[in-house]
Amino acid sequence: MALPGNSTRRIIIAEHSVRFEPSGQTVQARTGALISEIARQVGLDLNMPCGGQGRCGRCAVIVQDGGAGIRRRSTLRLTSEDLVAGYALACQTVLEGDVVVTVPVQEKIERRLVTDKTATPIVLPFTYDPLQHQSVRLLPLTLDPPSMVDQTDDWSRLKRAMASAPSSSLGQWDSGNGTWMKQESAADDGTGVVDLMADLSTLRRVGTMLRQHNWAVNAVVEIDIWDRPDGPARLIDLLPPGRTEHLWGAAVDIGTTTVSLYLVDLLTGEVATKAAEYNGQIKRGEDVISRIIYASKNDGLGELQSLVVGTINELLERAARRAKISPSEIYKMVVAGNSTMIHLLLGLPPSSIRLEPFVTTINHPPPALASDLGINIFPQANVDCLPGVASYVGADISAGVIGSQMCDSSALTLFLDVGTNGEMVLGDCDWLISCACSAGPAFEGAGVRDGMRATVGAIEEVWINGETYEPTYRVISNPKLEAQGQPTPSRGICGSGLISLLSEMFITGVIDKAGNLNFDLGSSRIRRGEHGPEYVVAWADQTEQGHDIVITKVDIDNLIRAKGAIYAGFTVLAQSVGIDLSMVERVLIGGSFGQYINIEKAVQIGLLPDLPWEKFHFLGNTALQGALLALLNREYRQQIGEAAQGMTYLELSADNSFYEAFTSALFLPHTELAQFPSVAEVLADRDMQSVR
Amino acid sequence: MALSGLEIYKLLPGSSKNPEVKKHANCKECGFPTCLAFAMKLGQKQAVLAQCPYVEEESKAKLEASAAPPIRLITISANGRKLEVGNETVLFRHEKTFYHEPGLFVRVKDTQADAAEVAKAVGEYMVDYVGMNLTMNGVAVEAAGGDFAATVAAVKSACPLPLVLLVEDPAAAEAGLTAAQGTQSLLWAATPDNWEAMAKLAAQYKVPLAVRAAGGDLDALAALAEQVKGAGVEDIVLDPGVRDYDSSLAAFTQLRRLALKHNERNVGYPIIAFAGDDPVLAGQHIAKYAGFVVLDRFSSGTVYPLLVMRANIFTDPQKPIQVKPGIYEINNPKPGDPLMVTTNFSITYFSVANEIESSGIPGWLLVADAEGMSVLTAWAAGKFDAERIAKSVKTTGVAEKLSHQRIVIPGHVAVLMGELEEELPGWEINVGPREAVDLPNFLKMQWG
Amino acid sequence: MPTIEVPKEKWNGKVREITLGATAAEGGTRAKTVTVGGETTLPFLHFEGEIPRPPAIAIEVQDRKPVDWSPVLLEAWGDVTEDVAAWTKAAAEAGADVILLKFSLHDELSPDYARQVLRHVLDATGLPLIVFGPGQADLDNDVLVAVAEEGKGENFVLGVCEDKNYRTIVAAALAHGHLVNARTAMDVNLAKQLNILISDMGLPLERIVMDPTTGALGYGMEYGYSVMERLRLAALQGDGMTQQPMLVTPGEEAWRAKEARAGEGVPQAWGDWAERAINWETLTASTLVESGADIVVLRHPESVKRVRGMIDVLMSKSGVTS
Numbered sequence A: 001m002a003l004p005g006n007s008t009r010r011i012i013i014a015e016h017s018v019r020f021e022p023s024g025q026t027v028q029a030r031t032g033a034l035i036s037e038i039a040r041q042v043g044l045d046l047n048m049p050c051g052g053q054g055r056c057g058r059c060a061v062i063v064q065d066g067g068a069g070i071r072r073r074s075t076l077r078l079t080s081e082d083l084v085a086g087y088a089l090a091c092q093t094v095l096e097g098d099v100v101v102t103v104p105v106q107e108k109i110e111r112r113l114v115t116d117k118t119a120t121p122i123v124l125p126f127t128y129d130p131l132q133h134q135s136v137r138l139l140p141l142t143l144d145p146p147s148m149v150d151q152t153d154d155w156s157r158l159k160r161a162m163a164s165a166p167s168s169s170l171g172q173w174d175s176g177n178g179t180w181m182k183q184e185s186a187a188d189d190g191t192g193v194v195d196l197m198a199d200l201s202t203l204r205r206v207g208t209m210l211r212q213h214n215w216a217v218n219a220v221v222e223i224d225i226w227d228r229p230d231g232p233a234r235l236i237d238l239l240p241p242g243r244t245e246h247l248w249g250a251a252v253d254i255g256t257t258t259v260s261l262y263l264v265d266l267l268t269g270e271v272a273t274k275a276a277e278y279n280g281q282i283k284r285g286e287d288v289i290s291r292i293i294y295a296s297k298n299d300g301l302g303e304l305q306s307l308v309v310g311t312i313n314e315l316l317e318r319a320a321r322r323a324k325i326s327p328s329e330i331y332k333m334v335v336a337g338n339s340t341m342i343h344l345l346l347g348l349p350p351s352s353i354r355l356e357p358f359v360t361t362i363n364h365p366p367p368a369l370a371s372d373l374g375i376n377i378f379p380q381a382n383v384d385c386l387p388g389v390a391s392y393v394g395a396d397i398s399a400g401v402i403g404s405q406m407c408d409s410s411a412l413t414l415f416l417d418v419g420t421n422g423e424m425v426l427g428d429c430d431w432l433i434s435c436a437c438s439a440g441p442a443f444e445g446a447g448v449r450d451g452m453r454a455t456v457g458a459i460e461e462v463w464i465n466g467e468t469y470e471p472t473y474r475v476i477s478n479p480k481l482e483a484q485g486q487p488t489p490s491r492g493i494c495g496s497g498l499i500s501l502l503s504e505m506f507i508t509g510v511i512d513k514a515g516n517l518n519f520d521l522g523s524s525r526i527r528r529g530e531h532g533p534e535y536v537v538a539w540a541d542q543t544e545q546g547h548d549i550v551i552t553k554v555d556i557d558n559l560i561r562a563k564g565a566i567y568a569g570f571t572v573l574a575q576s577v578g579i580d581l582s583m584v585e586r587v588l589i590g591g592s593f594g595q596y597i598n599i600e601k602a603v604q605i606g607l608l609p610d611l612p613w614e615k616f617h618f619l620g621n622t623a624l625q626g627a628l629l630a631l632l633n634r635e636y637r638q639q640i641g642e643a644a645q646g647m648t649y650l651e652l653s654a655d656n657s658f659y660e661a662f663t664s665a666l667f668l669p670h671t672e673l674a675q676f677p678s679v680a681e682v683l684a685d686r687d688m689q690s691v692r
Numbered sequence B: 001m002a003l004s005g006l007e008i009y010k011l012l013p014g015s016s017k018n019p020e021v022k023k024h025a026n027c028k029e030c031g032f033p034t035c036l037a038f039a040m041k042l043g044q045k046q047a048v049l050a051q052c053p054y055v056e057e058e059s060k061a062k063l064e065a066s067a068a069p070p071i072r073l074i075t076i077s078a079n080g081r082k083l084e085v086g087n088e089t090v091l092f093r094h095e096k097t098f099y100h101e102p103g104l105f106v107r108v109k110d111t112q113a114d115a116a117e118v119a120k121a122v123g124e125y126m127v128d129y130v131g132m133n134l135t136m137n138g139v140a141v142e143a144a145g146g147d148f149a150a151t152v153a154a155v156k157s158a159c160p161l162p163l164v165l166l167v168e169d170p171a172a173a174e175a176g177l178t179a180a181q182g183t184q185s186l187l188w189a190a191t192p193d194n195w196e197a198m199a200k201l202a203a204q205y206k207v208p209l210a211v212r213a214a215g216g217d218l219d220a221l222a223a224l225a226e227q228v229k230g231a232g233v234e235d236i237v238l239d240p241g242v243r244d245y246d247s248s249l250a251a252f253t254q255l256r257r258l259a260l261k262h263n264e265r266n267v268g269y270p271i272i273a274f275a276g277d278d279p280v281l282a283g284q285h286i287a288k289y290a291g292f293v294v295l296d297r298f299s300s301g302t303v304y305p306l307l308v309m310r311a312n313i314f315t316d317p318q319k320p321i322q323v324k325p326g327i328y329e330i331n332n333p334k335p336g337d338p339l340m341v342t343t344n345f346s347i348t349y350f351s352v353a354n355e356i357e358s359s360g361i362p363g364w365l366l367v368a369d370a371e372g373m374s375v376l377t378a379w380a381a382g383k384f385d386a387e388r389i390a391k392s393v394k395t396t397g398v399a400e401k402l403s404h405q406r407i408v409i410p411g412h413v414a415v416l417m418g419e420l421e422e423e424l425p426g427w428e429i430n431v432g433p434r435e436a437v438d439l440p441n442f443l444k445m446q447w448g
Numbered sequence C: 001m002p003t004i005e006v007p008k009e010k011w012n013g014k015v016r017e018i019t020l021g022a023t024a025a026e027g028g029t030r031a032k033t034v035t036v037g038g039e040t041t042l043p044f045l046h047f048e049g050e051i052p053r054p055p056a057i058a059i060e061v062q063d064r065k066p067v068d069w070s071p072v073l074l075e076a077w078g079d080v081t082e083d084v085a086a087w088t089k090a091a092a093e094a095g096a097d098v099i100l101l102k103f104s105l106h107d108e109l110s111p112d113y114a115r116q117v118l119r120h121v122l123d124a125t126g127l128p129l130i131v132f133g134p135g136q137a138d139l140d141n142d143v144l145v146a147v148a149e150e151g152k153g154e155n156f157v158l159g160v161c162e163d164k165n166y167r168t169i170v171a172a173a174l175a176h177g178h179l180v181n182a183r184t185a186m187d188v189n190l191a192k193q194l195n196i197l198i199s200d201m202g203l204p205l206e207r208i209v210m211d212p213t214t215g216a217l218g219y220g221m222e223y224g225y226s227v228m229e230r231l232r233l234a235a236l237q238g239d240g241m242t243q244q245p246m247l248v249t250p251g252e253e254a255w256r257a258k259e260a261r262a263g264e265g266v267p268q269a270w271g272d273w274a275e276r277a278i279n280w281e282t283l284t285a286s287t288l289v290e291s292g293a294d295i296v297v298l299r300h301p302e303s304v305k306r307v308r309g310m311i312d313v314l315m316s317k318s319g320v321t322s
């Protein structure tokens, strides 16, 4: 038997052969050599954004035979399937035998890494049946024409036709034919729509329509709405007999920073198109408080009202164009939004929201006619604003709670909606408690020098090399340029980019835990700019505008404050009911940036609690999702009302503990590093590496 | 033991298993929007159980038990001047707050010729501290071999405050109690030797009774309290018989812990401490758990700092500390020096004032009444707007002290600039930095 | 008869032990060193843990006669305030464990001047030193870097090290073998954060004294008091970033208060000036000692005497131990 000392020595001096594919280069290398080093020696240029620290996962290679002949020092970024498939991080993998290494094309890696973050397609939690769920219906009617014998007025005639029409004629979707079918059954005793009402402007068109279409029309009827669940039904419009393929509705979420919209076919429940745009009110103030103040001046309220209506109309235009319809074909709109946004949309003075004791004019506003609000859908269509809980926890949250289905489970759930206000709800099927804190618009890319929305040209993810402090980043590409094989120049940094940038700067030591830039590093990217210390993410020649894209100390402070406010909200919410954050079983994340953020980065900066990743679920825009559910299903509409009623609201301004929790969170990742064990590990690793 | 909000909620209709009770969930009859909101207020003692008509019997019993105060509230009084001590719920003020300031008493002996004079001075003493009138709480009359009853009577007529009767001889005690009729005094002390007679007196005259053990013997103290209680005295005060720093810190800490954390009912009473003529020891007693502190000497230069110290320690830490709104001069400013405005949240004020002060730059700091909120919070809540700033400029008359009309506002409220120009015609509004740290630099650059 | 069990808490943390000063054998010139910290329970609760040594008292002397000090103070010291070496000697005689040398703000203040003053003080006493700059970031850096170098190996406490200027001072402490006094504004979180930032620069926690700041009696003392209580509780509960011994400056704070400074034009109820002023300092200091201070910096010799008297009794372990 060989002595241990001998055997060790023998292994160290062993040489192995390494072949790289697809290039075919072959080289001899010693045991313990890094794959990335060997690749460099043969002149292979591996992409290594994080500088070989095993953080970015971009240097992944495939080792034949599932990875025999190598040892992985770190498997971060690799799933168990990846491991089986032989994936290894070149910068973290050492040689122990003869191997064949395949260097995949970079796009493949990108795709693999991106898939886990793409937004889930919209799936309804129920099987949509308009007959059962929908209150706006398309009713094919055939009337007996009037005659000298029957001089009944048009309106009564219409009502009579409607009442005697078979109940199933309220419509049924025939999925087999893909058409809207009128089905008759023997046992049917009519629709039950006896009482019908209509607005004057609808009435004005009744006679013409009936005659023009020979007494066969499609009636658009709203059978009920939340504040009159027992009717009477309301006639909204009469359509020519052929118009039966679609019946359009819209779900809208008015965020302080971003307005999003779904155009939905009420017959099928399918979302035809989506659209989103910055809220036109932004130029009048970035957060709700500034808007409230602006609204109280001169005609500030009127101006803000028309600005947001303008944004909605623009989105309607855009969505309608894509669906090849006209916005006036939309017969129902459901709106979610925070209380201030809803007040501004309805033209209600919001000033009391901001002043003690912080009350709204109305938490559950009645439906309004589109024409009264200036929204360019069908003028007599109802715009239904969902109910809020309190001044700072609005309909976006009640909708989100339902949209996220958090109260369907006994699992202790934390629901978070990150927008300009961070609103959060903690609880289970038995109780719900909510609070709101002002995070500012930073995570939506606004209020930061080079921030932007997550659209083409936005830097959405950044890695910084831990030795050179050089960044690498991914830009949301322009498909046209991409098709021509050209890179998309960057225009700015979006919310997810900012989170990943902050995290990388922190982990690599470009900034200290308090967010101060470290000038001792000697990187030309760390400099004193016009607005104080800053880090250059992209030099001018790589950008669209031709000036450097930077993150300034002020931006960093803003981001730290934003994340601190949100984390402090969690802390206080949990404290208020005497629960430890680590007891949370699920974290549901909604909000307009929800679907893009990278959990790991968000945890590293202390924005999200350090829980196992599988506890996090990104739900995208839950407020919009809730609005969609309410638009399609009156039961959900009612549940949202109940959620708003039964939710307990914690007023943070009445609470000293918030200030305490906030200062504690104004640090990276947090003053209590012990609350972030995974980050502590990464930092310890980093320090080890720097010693090495 | 106190229950958390969620623990209380589990006992309320909102989480009841009984549908007949559950149907009332979130009915708002208690005056709160939800059962959980009510539970949280109950937990903070800002609501009472009776506000909810639908609590089940079993839950009610649990909730009531958890709400019982671990340290009994003891009241003494005279001429409508009342002192309440006890009812404390925490060991450290930051955990919630200390509720009842300990009473400060001055000891006079019945052999002392100027007893009534001292009592008069004690009774009349009053000093203003940030708008509060601080006073002493009473006189402790000691039976030292003189005419106890007469001294009690003389003190009582010279001083309107409550009394402590320091007497161990039951006969003298009875004479003293008779002389003190009409007041609710504290009788000190029952000992293992005299407790039966003293307890009888306390019960008869309906006064609280202090029990005294020797040398910090807490076993003996608890036993005595139990005996006295058995004899019909409910209002008890503890004297563990320790007099120096070290042993009183140990004994008082242990008593407080026993009452709060170990539910030791026999020591669930306030403590009486004797500080001699050492104000530093009295200070320790105030901070560390005494309910009554007896000083041997009365002197303004000593009681003023002690009263302030007591006010400080018993300030509710949950409420923001405010500084007085007004104009503050820093580094002896001249009329041409800069004027800055901030809010009256103490931390905000101190950080701004400190920055200016340490920079050596002279300046005027205008502190607006923002109800004790920081700049951003106050602005968000409408407590720090152009109107309020303009008002404080006008009411403080700062303009007369200046040779210019320029004011620097915090960078966080840059949006107020336009409005402030309207509110303060003729003034130049400058937007300063967001953080106080940057003020000195700003002033150097902008205020040439 | 009921028997009561003495309620003892089980703490699993301990305050770090930090030594100020260095003797010749340790690379300095001090006749003695002073160690603080090491507590394993709340202040003076001998019945449940170790209080291995008393808190230290430092007396503040300045490089020249202070222009803004209360006459009560100046009178107490007499002529020695004219000469920093004499003052240092007097302070040592008045019972100081440590001398705090504070540079005042004036035109002659320069790195060279600071070195000279330091020499005088080092020659005048064998006690360990704490050296504070004038309190203006740039000047502090200049003065402290010079002083740190001049007193290489003496193991001073350099201050005041705050979040905005910690880097230079920490670098000086690292380079020349000193400690730092990390000061933050009456906030538990800020105190912890600064400790973290400083130790992230490579200065071991064994060389950081933390100064959570405090207000004087009547001027926010309760804030500092509670912050110190909370820091100490956290330390005992095992939070490594709060286990620094605490230094506070009740002398400076109290003597800034109007109650201590002003003899005339004050309410009669304030009582005798000197009595009140000394009580102001003493009570501020004693309250903070009971909330966990390990080093208190005082100004008046009488306060030193009284605080010392209190500490002596509190260390006598005469308390209930059953």
Ligand code: SF4
Residues within 6 Å of the ligand: B012, B013, B014, B024, B025, B026, B027, B028, B029, B030, B031, B032, B033, B034, B035, B038, B051, B052, B053, B054, B055
């Ligand atoms: S009164 Fe209050 S606590 Fe009682 S059931 Fe109604 S809402 Fe709940």
Ligand code: FES
Residues within 6 Å of the ligand: A047, A048, A049, A050, A051, A052, A053, A054, A055, A056, A057, A058, A059, A060, A089, A090, A091, A092
């Ligand atoms: S993980 Fe290997 S280079 Fe980033």
